[in-house]
Amino acid sequence: MRLKLIAGAVLAAAMTGAASATIVGAPVDGGLGLQEAVTPVMENIVSFHNLLLWIISAICLLVLGLILWIVVRYRAKTNPEPKKFSHNTLIEIIWTAVPVLILIVIAVPSFRLLYFQDVIPEADFTIKVTGNQWNWTYEYPDHGGFEFVSNMLEDDALTSENWEQRRLLSTDVPIVVPSGATVRVQVTASDVIHSWAVPAFGVKMDGIPGRLNETWFLVPEGREGIYFGQCSEICGIRHAFMPIEVHVVPEDVFTAWTEAANADPYTASSVLASYYASQRATRVAAAQ
Template sequence: MRFLTVLGALVASALAFAGTPALADQPVEWQISLQEAATPLMEQLIWFDNLLLYIITAISVFVLLLLVIVMIRFNAKANPEPSKTTHNTLIEVLWTVLPVLILVVIAIPSFRLLYDQIVVPEADLTIKTTGYQWYWGYEYPDHDGIMYDALLVEEENLQPGQPRLLETDTEVVVPVNKVVRLQATAADVIHAWTIPAFGVKIDAVPGRLNEVWFEATKTGTYYGQCSELCGIRHAYMPIKVRVVEQEEFDAWIEWAKQEYAGLDTNVSVAAADGEAGAQQ
């Protein structure tokens, strides 16, 4: 009876949480679903994830049904004289062919999705990001080489509405419905630039320039974090991307050219190193 009570509570909780809409910009407490898609790639990822969920659920139910049948029909009480059957040709063919067909069903959309992720279409904008211990540096090579760093806003400095461990002092700004090529590298150890709502995750490796792409279809502010264990402050190098209309992006570019003109990034490096030393 106690088991049924606990099981009922878990099922009710799962249904309640499943009905809670996921935010596109950041995770929510007790969220069990993926974040709401903000790019076509993420939409494909969610569709593929749901497909796999349906398949594995069907397999699990089928195997459970077979186990129940075996326990009921082939136990010692129901079969005082056990069968001496050693094989069944039809069953052996089915348990070989059906898994192959299931894998083909999974493989076709999987390869298509992998292709769409890897092959970068003609880009409207290129952004280069460099991972440092422990913050991100950004560069807009298409716009007079705008360069700046983005550091975590510490908890005591957060303003109302700013999420803890996700807010940065500067932000990446991109136009909506435009293809953005993101090039990633690192200056020290391996980092990973990740925005869950975009379906984007790319390793930033020292001495190597990797690239990925995204096309945000919704305006708003989106958050991510470094997804590669990179040292003592790995959990403190978030990512913030603001998606705006083209007119607002053009205005931001003109502002950024003035704001970040002649910016000495070594100042940010020294500040981050000093902060890391204080933490140690």
């Protein structure tokens, strides 16, 4: 009896684990920091951010210390006669040179990171993203050129039947990419400026009507899952309701999805549903 109960609990844990394990890139309750980095670009952004945090904290503490020291040491009560000097050359040289040095220390990794983001490595394939008021059009020119529009799911359409969905973040037709592939993303817009941003990828690229911007991302193998993003350039009244949902899946699932999408991109998500169902089944079987 007890054994059965334990087995049941393990099974339930495995099943909820399977349902929640697929969402990787999403906001978390009470979260303060950046989303967990999954691409090399985001890993670099996080370490640059952490470096800046040390520098900025040291500067704040130094300035706070100086203010406290001056407030106490030079207060009117103990200094009835104010000093009359107007400048101090040595101090002025120091407070010019030290900030210049700090800025150089910051600039070097900053430019290195900018070039790393900006210079697109040899890409495996391209996705073209067009921002519209208020949804995204996706095109896969290297996989037969199919195209579809991705809209936010309204609250009453949310269902976690096939995979876990999130309010204001899930879409009716998610985009799919394989893990381990370098993906070039071309971003533009049809009406006003939008911005295609996925925090866990370290990607935020403006889509500007009449122009084509490029960026890239690479999700390593083993980091498959669902990643969410949002339009990040205020673009009108429904700006907050044009999310981005990216499913990173193994290569063979991606191939099956592109084949289905070439026939009909609006029903191709069934490939994802059966992939997650088989994953769930494997996990449940492993737990038994």
